[in-house]
Amino acid sequence: MPSISSDLPRTLIIQLARLGDLLQSLPALFSLREQYPNQIFDLLCPQPLVVLGELFPGIQQTIPWNGEDLHDLAKGWDGTLTQGYSQTAEYFSRFSANPYSVAYNLNNHPRSILAAHLFSERVVGAGDFGPLNERRPPWVDYLRQVACDRGDNRLHLADVFCGICGVRPPVVLPSLEPPDLELPVDIGRIVSNASLVKIGIVLGAGDADRRVPVGIWKELIEACAEHLPNCVCVLIGGPGEREIAMAIENHLSAIYLSRILNCVGRTSLPELAHIFNRCQWVVGSDTGPLHLAVACGTRVIGWYFSRARVHETGPYGGGHYVWQHQGVDHFENKGITPLNHEPKLPCSWPVVETVELIQGQGNIKGVSEWELWTSHRDDWGAFFMNGERSDSLVSQRKKVWEQLAGLSSKQYLELPQQTSNAGCLL
Amino acid sequence: MNLFQKNVELLRRQDPALAAQILQTAGGILSIQTAKSGVPTAVTNNRTIHSAYDPLSEAERWADHQIENCQSGETLVVLGLGLFYHVEALRAKLPQDTVLIVVMPNLSELVDGLSVRSLDGWGERVCWVWGQAESLASKVAHQAKRIRLLTYEPALMIHQKEYETFRSQLRDQLAKGVSGRLHIMVVGPIYGGSLPVAGYMVRALEALGHRVSWVDHSLHAPGYQNLNSLKDDRLRMTVQQRFSDTLGVISLAHVAEDPPDLVLAMSQAPLSMAVLEQMRRKKVLTAMWFVENFRHLTYWQQMIEGYDFWFVMQQAPCVEAFKNAGASHVSYLPLAADPTLHQPVTLTREDQLELGSDVSFLGAGYRNRREILPFLLEKEWSFKLWGNEWDRAGVLASVLQRNGARIDTQTSVKIFNATSVNVNLHSYTGSGFDPDGDSVNPRTFELASCGAFQVIDHRSLLPEIFDESMMAIVRTPDELVPVVRKYFHEPELRRVMAEESRKRVLHSHTYAHRMQTLLSTIGLACPDRIGSILQGDRQAEAxxxxxxxxxxxQTLLKTFPKTDRVELVDLANAIRxxxxxxxxxxxxxxxxxMDEYRQEKRDFL
Structure with a gap:
């Protein structure tokens, strides 16, 4: 881990969860920067995601949280307590030279809470009542409640992160600046070819139940090849998805093989950002790479099924589409907590309809089991509409913000709206 | 002054008595030769003690290998002397403040070495301990608690017996000073004869003050035995194996939930090699007490590398067989009794009527018993036969009690107490007494612990446990009836002998004694783990x-009682x-x- 040495007061943002959560934290970072333009911001994130954190605009230093190191340190306490303590204290001493003036903690996990208090005496977000105090701040409590029982929540996770940090959703749509990298020759040749329509297909998912079957991906690739001239489907995934990509290649008819570019397991996160930046569309389930594509300014079409829900983790910003499977609402309508049940998986998939969206067709037919949502943004953050008109729940977001921030409507009205300096809520 | 005299003078400064003794001792154990590298090397009984090519390099390699495991604060004790190249190499690699002791049960070997090798420059920083094995153990135990034994095998072989005695004496000496509390996970079998022993082991460990987690797989016995309804043998065995494998994974989950210092498995515990390998990867120390006849049940051969420590109830042939098969640590550990269960009891009139007899036998219907016991019928005494697996009992059917039902511990204690002469024949699948019979069955200890008189068949390991003042020992089946008759008519002699046998059990042969021996054996082999905990190194005061x-x-540690064992989890819980x-x-x-990360179990299963 790098040492920290600066005399300037600094702020630390802590996000120790997975890729998707880190990207959903981007709006909070933007809002904090808007609110505190003279502040220095550092980011604490899992070690494998540091390369991505380094692309976050305005982050001076990205500090890796190395779980493996810490696990080994903990094992060291099995020998002798005093030795274990000495080694741990030495490991963390590199962080203590210059504590942060404030740590914004976005995870309600004991490790994250403890890390926040180790880095700063002032913690905002999860754990701000102290590491032993089970009391949670309103926004953190809301998030936990939504995780247990989604109800009619319409607040986007990224906006709740803003709330946790005590700021409004950002005025400027957050985005990453992908680095200009030299890609492997075969990949670089295709993604740099401006005459091709590149459609990224995100094969993987952190949880197995969010994976789209191989046969469906094959159908989508064939449909794209048939209906979109000059299109190339760019297969995206980590090393764990290599077999899926190979299975797709094996199942595809030879005439379509020239219409795919297999990048699975061959790219780092910055390279992936570079590729997404050159894609016209990206299709995938609710995964970290899909949100990376969003952050890179690429339009996405999400297939949200299993436990994924558009209103919470849909693509942030305008112009994106989400096909929401009805399986989730199926449970909610019966008042059953979906997290405690096996999700209902789709029997059919919106393959042709996705291609039609890419083609820009305005009049998409309904698909059995699925609803089409479009992404939007207003003063209260991201929201999604099914059809032309937003439902009443969308407008209720303002009340939720008022309640959670402990402010009256009047106070809210007095806050600056969509200015260059977003209002501080807490 | 020659080399020998210079060496003796150097030793005199440390121990005048040693120097004086050396001058009165003749050498000649080692035959000194010149190695290819030009330095002296040694041979004894046609076996080379050091390399014939380059003893110095060999000693360097030995020292490098030993030092890998040594921890600061340990006292290193070298067994095996030779020409002490290895001692010199080790001393050179150790920090100045590390105490290095060389144990010498025989000074002739030292005399040979002092004639050809110089101690100058290093010998004064070694503690040379000499004497009989028993006194050596006292001296070493007196000097240090955290002891790591290092063996130089080629030289150790010269006085192997003395070193073995030293080792066991040292183990017992250190066991006396044990104050630390371990967390031991006992994994028992699904069913069978070793199941009650697992229970006794748990009680003994708890009585010694250790925290015991018992993974009691007997809870799953009905499900396992229900699989016997499958008619296809191959299918049944496959399903039972998978059932057993699942229980192994359950054991692993218990280890993950509450990691112990030691997993102690009983014979037939359903721990597969895969489970044991995973435990090793996770640095969980494992031991198995194999209370079976190693010649009859041979599955140990497949499991031998799975356990860090093996304890067996048979001596040399068994220990050798296990070592040859690849076991790194094998120790003899006979069975015992639990005097809180196996004790004299006063019987009710009804119990005496049902369970009492002049002569009785309790045990399963093995072939030798079926052939020998009928000779006890139709004599001047009443005879009762107890136990299971007596189908087609023949003439014994008339004396078989409770239709051959399995007898529980409580009832067996009453039977032992209610019988004048308890016949104890070790099981054997052949005729007569087992000619290779060595180990002593649990019934021997249990009868003795009950203060019950027994007539027992001879076992080669019996004399070091009990003698003929404590029980009647028969060497051939022909002796059985006359010996039973003799003691049947000598009630006072029976009482005196039985009382002696009970005293012997209480003094040396309870499961608590066995567990003390087992733990101190492991502690001696793992001074930085089990050894240090047993010595109280993890207690708040230390x-x-x-x-x-x-x-x-320190502020945190002061909040704990001095003798409490304190680990990371305890500190964390106190803070919470x-x-x-x-x-x-x-x-x-x-x-x-750190406690958060300690609890991480994501890759345990």
Whole structure:
């Protein structure tokens, strides 16, 4: 881990969860920067995601949280307590030279809470009542409640992160600046070819139940090849998805093989950002790479099924589409907590309809089991509409913000709206 | 002054008595030769003690290998002397303050070495301990608690017996000073004869003050045995194997949930090699007490590398067989009794009527018993036969009690107490007595612990446990009836002998004794883990004494009673008990953080 040495007061943002959560934290970072333009911001994130954190605009230093190191340190306490303590204290001493003036903690996990208090005496977000105090701040409590029982929540996770940090959703749509990298020759040749329509297909998912079957991906690739001239489907995934990509290649008819570019397991996160930046569309389930594509300014079409829900983790910003499977609402309508049940998986998939969206067709037919949502943004953050008109729940977001921030409507009205300096809520 | 005299003078400064003894001792154990490299090497009984090519390089390699495991604060004790190249190499690699002891049960070997090798420059920084094995153990135990034994095998073989005695004496000496509390996970079998022993083991360990987690797989016995309804043998065995494998994974989950210092498995415990390998990967120490006849049940051969420590109830042939098969640590550990269960009891009139007899036998219907016991019928005494597996009992059917039902521990204790002459024949699948019979069955200890008189068949390991003042020993089946008759008519002699046998059990042969021996054996082999815990190194008082460099830790440690064992989890739990509003100090946050990672189990199964 790098040492920290600066005399300037600094702020630390802590996000120790997975890729998707880190990207959903981007709006909070933007809002904090808007609110505190003279502040220095550092980011604490899992070690494998540091390369991505380094692309976050305005982050001076990205500090890796190395779980493996810490696990080994903990094992060291099995020998002798005093030795274990000495080694741990030495490991963390590199962080203590210059504590942060404030740590914004976005995870309600004991490790994250403890890390926040180790880095700063002032913690905002999860754990701000102290590491032993089970009391949670309103926004953190809301998030936990939504995780247990989604109800009619319409607040986007990224906006709740803003709330946790005590700021409004950002005025400027957050985005990453992908680095200009030299890609492997075969990949670089295709993604740099401006005459091709590149459609990224995100094969993987952190949880197995969010994976789209191989046969469906094959159908989508064939449909794209048939209906979109000059299109190339760019297969995206980590090393764990290599077999899926190979299975797709094996199942595809030879005439379509020239219409795919297999990048699975061959790219780092910055390279992936570079590729997404050159894609016209990206299709995938609710995964970290899909949100990376969003952050890179690429339009996405999400297939949200299993436990994924558009209103919470849909693509942030305008112009994106989400096909929401009805399986989730199926449970909610019966008042059953979906997290405690096996999700209902789709029997059919919106393959042709996705291609039609890419083609820009305005009049998409309904698909059995699925609803089409479009992404939007207003003063209260991201929201999604099914059809032309937003439902009443969308407008209720303002009340939720008022309640959670402990402010009256009047106070809210007095806050600056969509200015260059977003209002501080807490 | 020649080399020998210079060496003796150097030793005189450390131990005048040793120097004097050396001058009165003749050498000649080692035959000194010149190695290819030009330095002296040694041979005894046609076996080379050091390399014939380059003893110095060989000693360097030995020392490098030994030093890998050594921890600071340990006293290193070298067994095996030779020309002490290895001692010199080790001394050179150790920090100045590390105590290095060389144990010498025979000074002739030293005399040979002093004639050709110089101690100058290093010998004064070695503690040369000499004498009989028993006194050597006392001297070493007196000097240090955290002891790591290092063996130089080629030289150790010269006085192997003396070193073995030293080792067991040292183990017993150290066991006396044990104050630390271990967390031991006992994994028992699904069913069978070793199941009650697992229970006795648990009680003994608890009585010794250790924290015991018993993974009792007998709870799953009905399900396992229900699979016997499958008619296809191959299918049944496959399903039962998978059932057993699942129980192994359940054991692993228990280990993950509450990691013990030691997993102690009983014979037939359903731990597969895959499970044991995973435990090893996770640095969980494992031991198996194999209370079976190694010649009859041979599955140990497939499991031999799975356990760090094996304890067996048979001596040399068994220990050798296990070592040859690849076991790194094998120790003899006979069975025992649990005097809180196996004890004299006063019987009710009804019990005496049902369970009492002049002569009885309790046990399963093995072939030799079926052939020998009928000779006890139709004599001047009443005879009762107890136990199961007596189908087609023939003439014995008339004396078989409770239709051959399995007899539980409580009832067996009553039967032992209610019988004048208890016949104890070890099981054997052939005729007569087992000619290779060595180990002593649990019934021997249980009868003795009950203060019950027994007539027992001879076993080669019996004399070191009990003698003929404690029980009647028969060497051939023909002796059985005359010996039973003799003692049947000698009630006072029976009483005296039985009382002696009970005293012997209480003094040396309870499961508590066995567990003490087992733990101190492991402690001696793992001084930095089990050994240090047993010696109290993890207790608050000892931790406080060693935490001079961590004053912030001292404040926390002072909140624990001095003799409490304190681990990371205990510190973390103590912090979590604080008022929720408390602002934690940095060290407290670090402890809680480490405890979070300690609990991580994501890759355990």
């Amino acid at each position: 931790l406080l004494a060693r935490s001079q460099d961590c004053p912030e830790l 008990q604080k008022n929720p509003e408390t602002q934690l100090k940095r060290e407290e946050l670090l402890i809680l953080m």
